[in-house]
Structures are given as structure tokens and as C-alpha cells.
Amino acid sequence: MVSRPHGGKLIDRTVSSSRRERLLDEARELPRIILNSSLAADVMNIAHGVYSPLEGFMNKEDYEHVLEEMRLSNDLPWTIPIVLDVDKKEISDVKEGDDVALYYNNSPIALLRVEEIYKWDKKRYAFKVFRTIDPEHPGVFKTMKRKEMLVGGPIDLISEIPEPFEKFRLWPKETRILFELKGWKTIAAFQTRNVPHRGHEYVQKAALTFVDGLFINPLVGWKKPGDYKDEVIVEAYQALIKNYYPKDAVVFSVLRMEMRYAGPREAIFHAIVRKNFGATHFIVGRDHAGVGNYYGPYEAWEIFKEFPDLGITPLFVREAFYCKKCGGMVNEKICPHSEKYRIRMSGTKIREMIRRGERPPEYMMRPEVAEVVLRHPNPFV
């Protein structure tokens, strides 16, 4: 059976077509808050249950609990605050209890019932979530540029935002039905922001050996400079799945959500999100959601011990490498040979090769995947 949604109920804050027209008219008369693409994605994710049990942007009580305890105020695990930041002047006419319209690309996409307007300390947020206030950290840098006030309250989605990868976008309601139709009782979810190399493939297939199906769910949306562009990731996975995966064992769909680079905290958040999609297991990689040297390589594994009530089982699959003596992809636990026979799958090294226009060797990247990446004049953000 697929996982229960986090908190027990899959949230649906989309409005019926019969109410939509009326609410759109209402929205045009209301004070406006302009969203950037990451916040607009959050609105969509809240409305479609990706962030269940959240029904809107966090009020102060949940925000404080998440920062301090990594739990919502009702004690459910939750590690990354989902907040809406605004300028004071943007909400100068707004008071608690009012409705406001959330605008994206000059159109109203949602209504928000303002429950609370409150200040936040961005440095404290950064320190708690990223465990650093170093502006070199991409998550800290982005946080410090956010606006000075937060607005909390439930939302109602009145207009869907067009998705460039619509063909590959599924919502939790859809994946849950899809997994059931496929007869999958155990589903391992794989989070990624990368083009797949052989190490990723090994980890996914190692997990797939023990479950009914694999759910590959890359993030599309804001990423730091130097990461792969969304279209490259999507095309590369299509090539990999088509050529190297059993047809009925994989579901691929994209999730529009920004990367935070919050390491261990984000690993828990990523697991909760995939639980809402129906996954029963979540693959946690080495330095999951990490960046630079801010987090230890296996800290994201350790943090799962703090959440016995997460409701999704983490799969800690060891980092894979190619062993010349074994003649294949292996990991520390199953390969007896010394380091001199081992070729590590370094994403940085592969990116450098691609930048030079070189084709990574087959033991690092499947030729069909390399072909996709090299075809793009500039595959990086």
C-alpha cells in the first residue's frame, strides 16, 4: 500500500471550476502580493498536497516550532519553514483577517487569508536551517535577500501555472493512483538535481532490487549557478530510462521546487514530500542536498534517527564507484580492493569534462546520457 499522506490527509486547496471565475473576479479587487517563481511553485505545491499537511504559508507558531524543534506545532516532523516574505509597503493596507491576492506573472493565481503578519530574523533562520550564516552558502545568500516580513495563512489556488514540463509533471493524487494501478506496494523515491551518472544509476537500481517500483522525481526550478539546466536533466533521464531500465519498474516525473542546499534538514523535507506522493521508501544519498563542505558526507543519514515517526523508510545506499578489479560498479561494503583500483564518480569532475566538450567515459556516464548533455550548447545554469 502506498504511504499515507503526512499528517493523514492529502491536502487539496484547488478550487472547483464553478468557483474559479467568481474568485478570479474577487482577486482582482483585493490587495496584491507579487510572487517570484519559487514562491509561486510553493503555492502550487501547497494546493496540490505536495506539502501536506500544510494548507498555506506558515504562521509564527509553526515557523518557530520548525526552526527550533524541526516539527510543526502539532508535533509532526517538518524541517524547512514554508514562508511567504513581503515588503512592509506591499501589505501596508492589509491586516490580519483580510484576504489578499497572490499574483504571478501579472495574473492572480491564489487567494490567501491573512492569519498573521510577523517579523523574522533572517540570520537566525539561516543559522537554524543551513547551520551557517556564511553568505557564500547559496541558501544563506538567497535568504538574506528575501523581504523583511512574513505573512501566514491558508491559500486557495484559483489558477494553475503553466508547466514547461507538463508532460512529466504529476501531482500526489496522480502518483498515488498510478502506483496503485501498477500494483506497487513498495516504492522507493529518488530525489535529484543532477544529470544521472553511473553512480546514481547504481544507487537507484540497488534500491529497486528490494522494492516494487522506483519513483525518480528530479527538482526543476531555481538552482545555483553551475548546476544542470532543467531541460538537460529531464532529457538525460529520458535517455537513461529508455535504454537501461525495465519499462514497468520506473515512474519519472518532475517536481517544481527550489533547492535550498540545507543538507540534513532538507533530506528530511525531501522525504516528507515524497511520502505525500505515495512513496514508502526514500533514497538518501551521500551529502544529500549538501553544497561545498558545509555538511558532513553522512550527516543526512544521521538526522533520520531523530524521526522515528516520519512514516517513510530511508534507504541509505552507499556511494558507488567503479572498481577496475571487480569490473563493475560496486560500493565500500562489497568491494575488497584498494583505492588504486577504484574510480570515484565525481559530479564535479564530470561537469569539468563536459565544459571542455569531452565525453565522459562509459564507466562514468552512459553514452546516451552523455550524448544528451553534450548536445546542449550550455547545459549549465
Place this chain on the structure above:
Amino acid sequence: MADQRKIKYTTVSIPISLYERIRKLIEGTGFTSVSQFVVYVLREVISEMEEEKIRSDSISEEEKKAIIERLKRLGYI
């Protein structure tokens, strides 16, 4: 960074004999206090009980049909 902790706690009572058993049990483990252990165990037990209690979400037949149609159209089934 100033401590801005605002999380509320309350007290529950357990027999002293049980407290002592737990205190000995957690020696040398990652648990740093009896309270931490009790919170951990309660969360685990409660989440299992809640799982059993929660009824599954009901999607209307009409909506399910529409989703299946979309999944077919996109080539997922």
C-alpha cells in the same frame, strides 16, 4: 545568536522505578536524558497508532476516472 526558544513543554509523571530503568537503559546510547528517550518512544508509538486510525482519503470515482485518463494520455499507463 540569542536563544529565542519559544517551544512549550509540560510535565508528565512516571514511576521512579521506571525512570531508573530507563536511565540505566540509555547509558552509553545516543540519548542524553530520560525525557529525550520518552519523547522518542512516545512519538514512535503514537505515529503507529495514528496510522491505524486514519482512514484513507476518498477520491470521487469521477475524479479518479479523470486522473486515469490523464495518466493514459501522458503515456504513464
